[in-house]
Amino acid sequence: MAKGKMGSSVKHDVIAAEDVITSELTRGERALDLVWRSWLFIFLLGLIVFFWSQTPANSFLTGSNFKLIALNTSEVILLAIGETFVIVTAGIDLSIGGILLIAGTCGGKVMLALSGTHAQVQMGLYPHATTAICVGIAVCIVMGTAWGLVNGLLITLLKLPPFIVTLGTLGITFGLSDLISGGTNFFAPVPPSFTDKIGNGTFLGLYVPIWIAIFFLIVAHIVYHHLRFGRYTAAVGSNEEGARRTGIAVNRQIVKVYALAGFLAGSAAVLDLAIFTNISRASHSSDNLNAIGAVVIGGTSLFGGVGTIIGSAIGAFIPTIAQNGLVIMNVPSFWQEVLVGVTIIFAVYLDQVRRRRSSK
Amino acid sequence: MLELRGISKHFGAVQALTEVDFEVYPGEVVALVGDNGAGKSTLVKCVAGTHAPDDGKIVFEGREVKIASPSDATHLGIETVYQDLALCDNLDVVQNMFLGRERVQRLIPLAVEPLSEIEMEKQALDVLKSLRVTTIDSVRTKVVSLSGGQRQSVAISKAVMWNSKVVLLDEPTAALGVAQTEQVLALIAQLREQGLGVVVISHNLAEVLDVADRIVVLRLGRRAATFERGEATPDDVVAAITGARMLKIGGNR
Numbered sequence: 328m329a330k331g332k333m334g335s336s337v338k339h340d341v342i343a344a345e346d347v348i349t350s351e352l353t354r355g356e357r358a359l360d361l362v363w364r365s366w367l368f369i370f371l372l373g374l375i376v377f378f379w380s381q382t383p384a385n386s387f388l389t390g391s392n393f394k395l396i397a398l399n400t401s402e403v404i405l406l407a408i409g410e411t412f413v414i415v416t417a418g419i420d421l422s423i424g425g426i427l428l429i430a431g432t433c434g435g436k437v438m439l440a441l442s443g444t445h446a447q448v449q450m451g452l453y454p455h456a457t458t459a460i461c462v463g464i465a466v467c468i469v470m471g472t473a474w475g476l477v478n479g480l481l482i483t484l485l486k487l488p489p490f491i492v493t494l495g496t497l498g499i500t501f502g503l504s505d506l507i508s509g510g511t512n513f514f515a516p517v518p519p520s521f522t523d524k525i526g527n528g529t530f531l532g533l534y535v536p537i538w539i540a541i542f543f544l545i546v547a548h549i550v551y552h553h554l555r556f557g558r559y560t561a562a563v564g565s566n567e568e569g570a571r572r573t574g575i576a577v578n579r580q581i582v583k584v585y586a587l588a589g590f591l592a593g594s595a596a597v598l599d600l601a602i603f604t605n606i607s608r609a610s611h612s613s614d615n616l617n618a619i620g621a622v623v624i625g626g627t628s629l630f631g632g633v634g635t636i637i638g639s640a641i642g643a644f645i646p647t648i649a650q651n652g653l654v655i656m657n658v659p660s661f662w663q664e665v666l667v668g669v670t671i672i673f674a675v676y677l678d679q680v681r682r683r684r685s686s687k
Numbered sequence: 688m689l690e691l692r693g694i695s696k697h698f699g700a701v702q703a704l705t706e707v708d709f710e711v712y713p714g715e716v717v718a719l720v721g722d723n724g725a726g727k728s729t730l731v732k733c734v735a736g737t738h739a740p741d742d743g744k745i746v747f748e749g750r751e752v753k754i755a756s757p758s759d760a761t762h763l764g765i766e767t768v769y770q771d772l773a774l775c776d777n778l779d780v781v782q783n784m785f786l787g788r789e790r791v792q793r794l795i796p797l798a799v800e801p802l803s804e805i806e807m808e809k810q811a812l813d814v815l816k817s818l819r820v821t822t823i824d825s826v827r828t829k830v831v832s833l834s835g836g837q838r839q840s841v842a843i844s845k846a847v848m849w850n851s852k853v854v855l856l857d858e859p860t861a862a863l864g865v866a867q868t869e870q871v872l873a874l875i876a877q878l879r880e881q882g883l884g885v886v887v888i889s890h891n892l893a894e895v896l897d898v899a900d901r902i903v904v905l906r907l908g909r910r911a912a913t914f915e916r917g918e919a920t921p922d923d924v925v926a927a928i929t930g931a932r933m934l935k936i937g938g939n940r
Contacts, residue, residue, distance in 0.1 A: 553801045555789055558778075562786055565775035572773045573787040574758060632777030 366677070367624060367641060370670070374645065378652030386655050394533060396644070396651050398602065401536035402427075403643040405595040406618035407625070408547045409475075409588030411639045414622050415551075416584050417564040417631025418489035422478060423592040424614030425500030430470040431596035431606040432504045438463030438517050438600070448515045456518035463517070467600070468593040474500060475589015479582030489585075497615070501608060516604035526601030536598045540640075543591070548636045560584055564631030613664055617646040620667045624674045630682065645670065688713050688884045689734070689765070689853045694743035696729055703729040705908045706743070711853055711884035716875060718899035719888045722928055725905040727888050731855050734886075735767040736760040748852075766846035767855040774842055776831035780823060781811045783830055784845045814848045815840075818877050822870055836867025840874055853884040860894060872898050892921050906930055 362369075379388045386392070406423050413420045441459035442448050453459065474496060481492045516522070528535040551557035559580045562570040571577045599606055623629060624645060625638030649663040691709040695702070704726045711717050721727050732738040734745065736757040745752050747763055754760050760767070774783050785807045791800035811826050820840045823833070830838060839859055847854050859875070860868040875898055878885050889895050895902060902919060904912040904927040912927035925931075 549801075555791065555800070555802065558782060558786070558789065558802065561778060562775045562782075565777040566773070569773035569775055570786070572757065572769070574761070575787050632775065 367626065367638065370624075371641065371644060371648070374648055374652070378648070378656065382652065382655045387652055392651065392655075394537075396647050397537045398534045399651070400643050400647040401534070401540040402595040402598050402602075403614075403617050403621055403647060404540040404640050405543055405591045405598070406614060407621035407639040407643045408543055408636060409591035410618045410622045411547075411625075411627050411634050411636055412551070412560055412584045413489070413588050414619075414627050414629060415560050415564045415631060415634040416581055417567075417629075418482070418581070418584075419619070419629075420475075420478065420493045420585065420588045421490065421615050421619075422474070422493040422496040422500060423588055423618055424611045425497040425504070426471050426474040426589050426592040427596045427599065427614060428606065428608060428611045429474065429500040429504045429507070430467045430593040431599050432508050433470050434463045434467030434593075434596060435513055435517055435600050435606055436507065437466045438521070439513055439515060442518050445514075451515075451519075453518040453520070456520050460518055460521045463521075463600070464597050467596040468590060471593020471596060472586055472590040475586040475592070476582065478589065479585030482585065483578040483581050505608060510608075512605045512607060517600050521601055522604055524601075525598070526604070536602060539594075539598065543594070544636060544640050551634070551636050556580075556583070561632050561634070564633075566632075613646075613667075616664060616667055616671075617643070620646060620671045620674075623671055623678070626678075628678050628682070629675055630678075688748060690746040691730075691734070692744045692746065694730065694733055694740045694745075696726075696733060696738060696740050696742075703908050704733070704740070707905070707908070707910050709903060709910070711886055713852070713884055714879050714882045715900045716879050716885045716887060716898055718895040718902045719886055719905065720890070720892070720895055720902060720924065720928060721905035721911075725928075726908040727905055728857065729908075730905065731767065731857060731886070731888060734760065734765060734853075735855060761849070761851075764850060764852035765855070766849070766851040766853070768839075768842050768846045768857065768859065770858045770861060772838055772842045774830045774838060774845075777829060779829050780826040780833075780841055781808050783841060784811045784814070784848060786845075788849065810848075814844055817881075818844055818847070818874055820844060820870075820874060834867060835863045836870040839863065839867070839871050843871070843874055843878070847878060847881075847883060851883065853886070854878060855886045855888075857888050858890065859887060860889065860891060868894065892924055896921065896924070904928055 375388070382388075406427070409423060410420055438459045439448055441462055442453040442456055447454060478489075478493055478496055481487055481496075482489050525535050530538055551560070559570070559575050562573070562575060563577050563580050567577055596606070599611075603610070621642035622634070622639045623642075625635060625640070625642030627634035627639060646663060646667050649666050650660050653660045653662055689711045691707065693706040693708065694704055695706055696704040707726070707730060709719075709730065719727050719730065729738060733740045734754065736754040736759050739755060745754060747765070752759075752763060754763070754765070757767075775786065778786065781804070790803040790806045790810070792803050793800055808826060815821075815823060815826070818840075822837055822840065830841065833841065843854070843856065843859065856875070860871050863871065872894065875885055875887065879900075887895070887899065896919070900916045902914040902924060903910060904914075904924065906928065907930075911930070912924075914924065914927075
């Protein structure tokens, strides 16, 4: 929590509590505790060392490659932030990949339609690019937030399990996206100035999407740890009935959290359009896997009430590093999904072991 | 301080409470006892605002009041601590005590209002100290790792730290060990010391006789007996609960 900001008397209490806890653990348990707390770093480091040793020199472990990895992680980070809040409420959002796709499809279509006439755009002319880009971005974000709102309202008003609601909206959004796009790519790329400024633009040596992801990370960290929003999110996930009795507007909080996840999926759609100039279903089929993977690998408990934003951000690098390394190794990158899947199961198992230990 | 007059409540055909009178005075611990289904919980819920009584009056500090919702009760200064504690396991003691009533800094009013952790922590420590809750080593411990007695102490402290005048405790020592029960009973005595009116629902007669200034027995939805401190033996109370003998029907304090 806010340990860093607290006064000296407070620090004393924290240390005292930790002393009590560690003194009660045997050496074996203490080792397990250490592994639990740092396994993500060990795993990530191991992954990097593995790819470094298995790839030709100057291919994997280079500055430019890591810039690329970070670029590819920026979208996963946005999705993972939203998913963290959702999972902390003891819910789950399986629809963020679909929301990203439908938001990006609509936003991209609007962007192209407003850029100029069909013929102009086909010839690579975008006379009204600036207006088109602004409206397109707004469409992505509004669309994403709206679908998140739909998820939240269905879950709270109809009292349906989040798993079912978001699985349903995943199907709906994927299907509608294909209906809107006709299952094909846009007839032309999004305005080049959009790609140049945001997708491929750099600032202080890093791509702009990375900075956007970092910005969202900082805001989310503050919201989660230092504002009532984060506190209530954790309270709802910890003891929904208790939170309600304490006077917290539980349902409103749940709706807000799903809307936030939708908003972030819409924002990720903006980055997706800017980076790839186009959007297709195939490239978003494993978004949910990657985002949920990042969150649970990062130490957020699927049982609710406990989570960290930073952990999710670090966890978000696992799928992209795996993808990148496997491609350089010339191994089919489908192995990435296998790896993430296995890691998720392992992470949830670890969480369960830890919970059983602490409730003893 | 709090007075109920002729409270009746029925659920469908079941008459849960029939013209029950009840009263708590400042600095007094009243035990509410009775067999299962005698109407103890229903009575407490009428005061807590969870149930609306069909008939009868609630008088609080000399004024007749309507308690239509739990927040009405809270506004009046009536707090209820339920058996299944309304604490969040994954939050720490301070976070729980201030849940829903956090202290914040108005950095950008209504938009960015960071939590004042240090202020809340200090205040939580003060409250625990004033109630002589000394068993909690750190107020930054997550509630999940506290013992049952410590959790109950936190739940009660949370309830009384908001200028409450009457606190209703539903089975505060159920499922607690001997030493932990002692902690909670000491805390109840401390609440009396501070001038609160305390209502304790309990099944444990030894404990009731130990801590209560007055014992009110409900039987089949009616007030069956009232005992002043030291006036009753366990046998008398059991007799009143089971209906073996009728003693001093109605309260005449």
